[in-house]
Structures are given as C-alpha cells and as structure tokens.
Amino acid sequence: MTIHIFSDMDGTLLDACGRVSNTTIKTIRQSSLPVSLVSARSPREMMPAIIRLGLTTPQVAFNGGIVFQPIGVTWVPLTATPINLILARQIVPILACTFPDVGLSYYTAHNWFTEHIETTVMVQSQLTGLLPRVVSFVKMRGETPVYKIMLQTLNRHRLHQLTQFIFSQNWPITAKRSGRFCIELTSIETDKAGGIDEVLAQDHGSLCQTAAFGDGDNDVAMLTHVTVPIAMANATATLKQLAVHTTKTNQNDGVAFGIEQLRQGRW
Incomplete structure (x- = not known):
C-alpha cells in the first residue's frame, strides 16, 4: 500500500542549519513515495x-495558508487562505x-517584510536563504x-510576555x-491538518494511507490527523505522547530512518 508522507521542515526534515542531508535526499528519491512538506x-x-x-506532489506553506504545486524551479498556488487583511x-x-525590542516581520505569498534588520531576522534569513524587504509598519498599505x-526574541521571559499579550487580545487568528x-x-x-486534506484532495489520496513527521507543538494538528504519527527524538514531550513511533533526531536523519521503517513494513 502506498503511503503519502507528510513532514514538517525545521527541526524535522532539516538539520540545525536549515539543510536537508544527502542521506535524506537519497532515501526520499529512492522511496518512490509521495512526499509533501507541511511548513x-x-x-x-x-x-x-x-x-x-x-x-x-502538492506542498503546504504557512501552516496551511497556501497549498501549492511545485513546477520545476517555481510554484503555482492551488489554494490560498490569507490572514484577514484589515486584521x-x-x-x-x-x-x-x-x-519594539522583538523581531517582527510579515509575509505575503512571494515576499518577506520587516521594519528593522536585527539579530533574529538575520538568523532567520541564514536558515531560509530569503532576504526581507525593509518597510515601515505604520505605513502598511x-x-x-x-x-x-512572525515574532522572534532570544529572551524567553519576553517571549512569554508576548504570548500572553497575543492571547489576551482575543484576535481571530491562529498563534x-x-x-x-x-x-x-x-x-x-x-492549520496543518487542513493543509493535508487539501493535498489529498488535489492528489486523490485517502486519509487511511498517511504518515507524518513532526517535532513541535505546532505539529499536533498534523500528527493527530494521519494514520501513522511519527515524532522526532528531539520532539516536545506533548508530541511524543501523540506519536505511534519515535524516530531519530533531525540531526541524525530521523525522517530518512522513519521512511525506511515504513517501506520495510517494520512500522
């Protein structure tokens, strides 16, 4: 039975430097399994x-905000659900x-915008290879x-304050x-589960033939939506409790290892 593989990227498919290893590339290319990234x-x-x-196969960006079809070195959107623009x-x-001390930026379908180039923005840029455009948020039109x-800070206490503030606003948005x-x-x-449904609808798949790899709590919706939920060894405790299997860490080609277990019928 063909299994459609879904995988998170950062902390899962990619290593700490944001790279996909040669082992993972070889394993996925040789598996002949449909693979969709959900990021x-x-x-x-x-x-x-x-x-x-x-x-x-179709891929999922912005946690389900865009489902797109890669074509060569470019892509075309299949479904698009942006944040309410007024909001x-x-x-x-x-x-x-x-x-003002927190790294703040936002994304359109094709570009990344920020008001200031600071440390967390540069780290993000190094991980993804995308350079942000500098704009004034006050004049966001x-x-x-x-x-x-996206909001980023290396100060955990500040991140906690930021999280509390966002939820206290009761904005109709997913955080x-x-x-x-x-x-x-x-x-x-x-959310990521909705993104999976869109991919399967486009790819004529079935929910009884799916497996997913994840590492963070933002992957909960995805792992609870597939037949075979797989947590990385570096995953959060919450995600590991939801998983049927735990694979190796992202630094040790955990996605490649898990795909081999699935192919050989061990999982």
Missing part, C-alpha cells in the same frame, strides 16, 4: 528543499509599538494578502509557538 515557511523558503528532494493591518502596528506574521524563540500568526481558518 510554516513560505513557498519561496520551501522550494530549495523541494527541488533537492525532487518532490512533485493584519491592525495587528502589525500594535505589536511593533508594544514590543495595499491589497496584497498577508499569510504570516503557534515555533521552536524556542518564535511565535507565528496565521489565518484562523487554516
């Missing part, structure tokens, strides 16, 4: 890995004024849809912690 990243940030892996225009200036608002130092805001109408 909070933008399509542009996902494409280098997609190209190296030779993926041809995005309200949220970004408020966060910029209330937390236009009709271009916004798919993700997820990503890694140890990041909060990502996306449309309230999307």
